[in-house]
Amino acid sequence: MKNDLFLRACRRSPVERVPVWLMRQAGRYMQAYRDVRRKVPFMDLVKNVELATEISLQPYRRFGMDAVILFSDILVPVEAMGIDVSIPEGGPRIGNPVRTPEDVRALRVPDPASETRFVLDILERVRRLVNDEVPVIGFAGAPYTLASYIVEGGSSRQYALIKSMLYGSPRVLHALLEKISDTIIRYLRAQVEAGAQALQLFDTWAGELSAAQYREFALPYVQRIFEETRKLGVPRILFVNGCAALFDDMLESGAEVLSVDWRVDLAEMRVRAGSRVALQGNVDPCVLLSTVGAVEKEAAEAIAKGGGLGHILNLGHGILPTTPEENVAAFVEAAKKVPLAAAEPKSS
Amino acid sequence: MKNDLFLRACRRSPVERVPVWLMRQAGRYMQAYRDVRRKVPFMDLVKNVELATEISLQPYRRFGMDAVILFSDILVPVEAMGIDVSIPEGGPRIGNPVRTPEDVRALRVPDPASETRFVLDILERVRRLVNDEVPVIGFAGAPYTLASYIVEGGSSRQYALIKSMLYGSPRVLHALLEKISDTIIRYLRAQVEAGAQALQLFDTWAGELSAAQYREFALPYVQRIFEETRKLGVPRILFVNGCAALFDDMLESGAEVLSVDWRVDLAEMRVRAGSRVALQGNVDPCVLLSTVGAVEKEAAEAIAKGGGLGHILNLGHGILPTTPEENVAAFVEAAKKVPLAAAEPKSS
Numbered sequence: 035m036k037n038d039l040f041l042r043a044c045r046r047s048p049v050e051r052v053p054v055w056l057m058r059q060a061g062r063y064m065q066a067y068r069d070v071r072r073k074v075p076f077m078d079l080v081k082n083v084e085l086a087t088e089i090s091l092q093p094y095r096r097f098g099m100d101a102v103i104l105f106s107d108i109l110v111p112v113e114a115m116g117i118d119v120s121i122p123e124g125g126p127r128i129g130n131p132v133r134t135p136e137d138v139r140a141l142r143v144p145d146p147a148s149e150t151r152f153v154l155d156i157l158e159r160v161r162r163l164v165n166d167e168v169p170v171i172g173f174a175g176a177p178y179t180l181a182s183y184i185v186e187g188g189s190s191r192q193y194a195l196i197k198s199m200l201y202g203s204p205r206v207l208h209a210l211l212e213k214i215s216d217t218i219i220r221y222l223r224a225q226v227e228a229g230a231q232a233l234q235l236f237d238t239w240a241g242e243l244s245a246a247q248y249r250e251f252a253l254p255y256v257q258r259i260f261e262e263t264r265k266l267g268v269p270r271i272l273f274v275n276g277c278a279a280l281f282d283d284m285l286e287s288g289a290e291v292l293s294v295d296w297r298v299d300l301a302e303m304r305v306r307a308g309s310r311v312a313l314q315g316n317v318d319p320c321v322l323l324s325t326v327g328a329v330e331k332e333a334a335e336a337i338a339k340g341g342g343l344g345h346i347l348n349l350g351h352g353i354l355p356t357t358p359e360e361n362v363a364a365f366v367e368a369a370k371k372v373p374l375a376a377a378e379p380k381s382s
Numbered sequence: 383m384k385n386d387l388f389l390r391a392c393r394r395s396p397v398e399r400v401p402v403w404l405m406r407q408a409g410r411y412m413q414a415y416r417d418v419r420r421k422v423p424f425m426d427l428v429k430n431v432e433l434a435t436e437i438s439l440q441p442y443r444r445f446g447m448d449a450v451i452l453f454s455d456i457l458v459p460v461e462a463m464g465i466d467v468s469i470p471e472g473g474p475r476i477g478n479p480v481r482t483p484e485d486v487r488a489l490r491v492p493d494p495a496s497e498t499r500f501v502l503d504i505l506e507r508v509r510r511l512v513n514d515e516v517p518v519i520g521f522a523g524a525p526y527t528l529a530s531y532i533v534e535g536g537s538s539r540q541y542a543l544i545k546s547m548l549y550g551s552p553r554v555l556h557a558l559l560e561k562i563s564d565t566i567i568r569y570l571r572a573q574v575e576a577g578a579q580a581l582q583l584f585d586t587w588a589g590e591l592s593a594a595q596y597r598e599f600a601l602p603y604v605q606r607i608f609e610e611t612r613k614l615g616v617p618r619i620l621f622v623n624g625c626a627a628l629f630d631d632m633l634e635s636g637a638e639v640l641s642v643d644w645r646v647d648l649a650e651m652r653v654r655a656g657s658r659v660a661l662q663g664n665v666d667p668c669v670l671l672s673t674v675g676a677v678e679k680e681a682a683e684a685i686a687k688g689g690g691l692g693h694i695l696n697l698g699h700g701i702l703p704t705t706p707e708e709n710v711a712a713f714v715e716a717a718k719k720v721p722l723a724a725a726e727p728k729s730s
Binding site for chain 2: 276
């Protein structure tokens with residue numbers, strides 16, 4: 035591979051500089067994306083192999099990140115489970131939210147090779163076009179986060195419904211999480227077989243849980259997914275938004291890389307993680323709404339705090355749709371400008 | 383005072399049992415409140431001395447919490463600064479959001495005795511009617527949280543505008559925070575003169591900041607407010623939602639009590655705080671949407687983790703409007719059921 039900085043950083047191997055990519059790098063902040071998106075409903079777009087391949091490559095061609103991530107949505111395998119998903123501008127909508135044991139029983143564990151074939155086709159095509167210049171990342175939502183959409187019926191601010199289930203009918207929630215886990219294990223294996231060279235699991239909303247709840251309703255399922263995908267030999271990344279109170283538990287997940295949000299101090303997380311995992315992050319996506327100067331400053335600070343070894347520069351959450359493209363360029367360039375010496379760990 | 387458990391707990395003095403109240407205990411989950419609210423716009427209600435007094439007392443009369451908190455809104459002093467505030471069902475709206483140095487200069491530091499006289503009248507009346515049965519709590523929003531409303535123009539999910547200001551024009555934000563601090567210091571002093579026997583400062587949205595940002599844009603202003611209200615001799619409580627990464631900095635705030643959200647482990651926070659502060663919290667408000675059994679279990683667990691000395695049982699965020707009243711009753715009773723022995727600290 036021409037540029038394997040990202041894979042080396044995932045494994046905490048020495049690198050010449052810190053690699054960089056951005057969560058949601060293929061998406062709405064790019065004019066090129068909006069030009070395609072205007073004509074096609076979102077869920078049609080993620081199923082259109084040609085267009086989704088094009089969109090996956092757009093940010094790489096324009097900004098030269100060190101990895102390409104599949105353009106898709108975490109709700110794709112959820113739809114294949116038998117959930118009615120639509121994604122209008124206001125955020126995802128679930129037509130048949132799951133609330134009862136019967137609802138859970140009615141869900142299927144889909145076969146990715148037939149029921150989400152298009153995702154595998156996109157990955158194969160992206161791999162071919164990227165032509166081993168940089169690695170290609172596959173991804174999925176983690177069980178708790180997917181369950182929160184499925185139970186709430188869409189995005190939520192309070193997560194009142196899934197929390198009610200968690201406190202009032204924990205067995206129903208566990209049954210749902212189990213079924214989602216079965217789905218995601220198959221889904222991620224199929225992605226690696228189709229060419230994904232790394233995997234990221236998005237447990238975005240697990241940060242709403244207390245540590246005790248995380249250990250009961252999120253971590254065991256994530257651990258099982260990582261256990262069942264270990265033999266595939268690709269690095270696995272775990273992301274949680276609002277991970278400050280969960281970080282020590284996340285160290286037990288089995289992931290090779292923990293992707294952390296901007297609220298935590300990367301240098302402190304580095305110390306707490308020791309040499310157990312690589313870290314990814316953690317610049318506040320809002321920085322990229324301001325000036326090139328601010329982007330350069332915050333990126334340089336994250337690189338310094340990340341310690342150089344086993345750090346992938348990224349945002350602390352997905353890039354915001356209103357981000358100016360020049361600020362994304364500055365973010366990617368910031369990683370490329372910092373040479374080895376400055377990126378080397380200062381101590382420990 | 384007939385029942386001073388709350389004040390003793392704030393000072394870490396011995397108590398027979400852990401005192402209990404709920405953030406936003408006067409409000410929408412109560413039928414009695416909705417009956418009053420139906421007829422009166424929200425901002426008129428907080429200015430109506432008779433009705434606001436009645437609403438402040440409703441939860442105490444119905445459930446017998448160990449403290450009464452003033453019914454009001456954190457945006458009341460903001461309106462008096464010259465900001466156009468309305469609070470429809472969907473959340474607060476600011477008619478003239480602050481974005482420039484000129485906008486900040488145009489804001490006034492209001493005189494509470496004339497410009498928010500109604501708040502002081504409500505407090506005096508509540509004090510008289512409570513008749514020293516339990517303490518009366520006054521409150522205000524903290525500067526960063528108020529600034530986030532003022533800059534965003536209302537509630538926000540991403541806080542993109544105030545973050546843009548923070549990264550791009552930090553001096554403008556500091557000038558705004560300074561002016562809000564001047565306002566809040568006067569406002570809280572006036573509340574104590576009118577009869578408030580404790581004060582809570584709500585820095586609800588400071589949990590969106592990194593620790594470094596918290597130390598620059600939130601903590602110094604909170605410290606100044608606590609410094610300037612110290613001589614009033616009443617205990618001061620600091621609340622932040624999402625405090626996990628900020629807790630050690632919050633210990634430096636000067637507050638006698640830290641009110642923490644449900645994501646952190648209360649027993650761990652107890653250890654980290656040592657004997658420096660009392661703790662308030664931290665049951666997930668979503669627990670109160672489920673069953674009486676779940677409420678009793680989670681309340682008992684919080685009481686056990688709080689260690690008995692210097693703990694006030696409360697929620698980790700404001701009570702949700704859809705909470706059944708019987709679950710509030712169960713929450714308050716849970717505190718009253720746990721006797722001294724079980725509530726005593728287990729070690730250290």
